Amino acid sequence: MLILSAIVAAYLLGSVPFAMIAAKLFGLADPRTFGSGNPGATNVLRTGNKKAALFTLIGDALKGWVAVFVAQQAGLSPLAVGLVALAVFFGHLFPVFLGFKGGKGVATAAGVLLALDPLLGLAVLATWLLVAYVSRYSSLAALIAAVSAPLYMVLLHGADGHFAVIMAIALALIAKHWPNLQRLMAGQESKIGSKKKA
Template sequence: MPAELNLPPTALVALAIFAAYLLGSVPFAVIASRLFGLADPRSYGSGNPGATNVLRSGNKAAAIVTLIGDAAKGWLAVFLAKSAAFEPGALGLVMLAVFLGHLFPVFLKFRGGKGVATAAGVLLAVDPLVGLGALVVWIGVAVGLRYSSLAALCAAVAAAPLTLWLRGPDAVAIAVAVMAAALIATHRANVRRLLAGSEPKIGSKKK
């Protein structure tokens, strides 16, 4: 761990967890919408401050900026923790902190997005093979069926066993499993709409 910080290991881990939560709380959907002169993404479509809902505004550039920003904050938090040589337990806590920061952001009164892009960034930083595997599943379902929510659910289901297979049963694998369960929970309404045949497809305009 960086000696120049002159902090006990537990204090450094606690600081990293807090910083990861704050980083996860940064609402790139709202920031990108303001930069492109769009309405607040919480005011239309699903009301979700995420890339898929921003895309419903019809502005693809804003959606791409949101996607990259949300993924980058997950990647950065985990990358820094790995660079500091955090043990798997501490690394798992940082993973969950940045992810939960997106779900429950302090800057948006704890009402955030569904965490798909942030989880993708976390997985890519933890193990590129895990991240790419989940991404391939997402792309395959999204391109084939054009349901972002279904793609996210399938990727979440695939991520946990893939991590377990590649890394073995450690704290990081547990953190991925918790993230996957949380992603499924955040998509409860989407599951109901998918079953009812009323789930909007990727690219549908806001109403």
């Protein structure tokens, strides 16, 4: 019962849409109505409001970290912690509060990875930051970071521990960013900081 409650609580926490909360707090348009239509930090940044984007980024990452950290501190088994990690991540992708149409999961995945394995999380985050800085494409950074996560896991620990959880998150991130990859290949993808378009 404790494990089931933890999974449900993690999913509900993951479903909290910080992009929508930021829009309300900072008086912005619904992030689903412009740009990529994605309720996430990168799309909020298209409004030009960096504080709102930062609020969204931190909120989305923190909910992933908190869910896993609390599960660990509660003494749940590694399997249960892995299920909680997946629940909070997929809660963000398919939030009950937004009709199961959520964000793309990059920030929440980062929070989850930092809680599961801080070194792994930092390595993946550094990869995202480097690619984003050089290319100015958030989606490209996300795709490369997603591919790198299982590779870093193998290098650090082998295919043990939460490898299956990390692989599932990586595959989901790639699937969510598939349209972005197509736009990248067509030269139509928006860069970080580009202004919103209705």
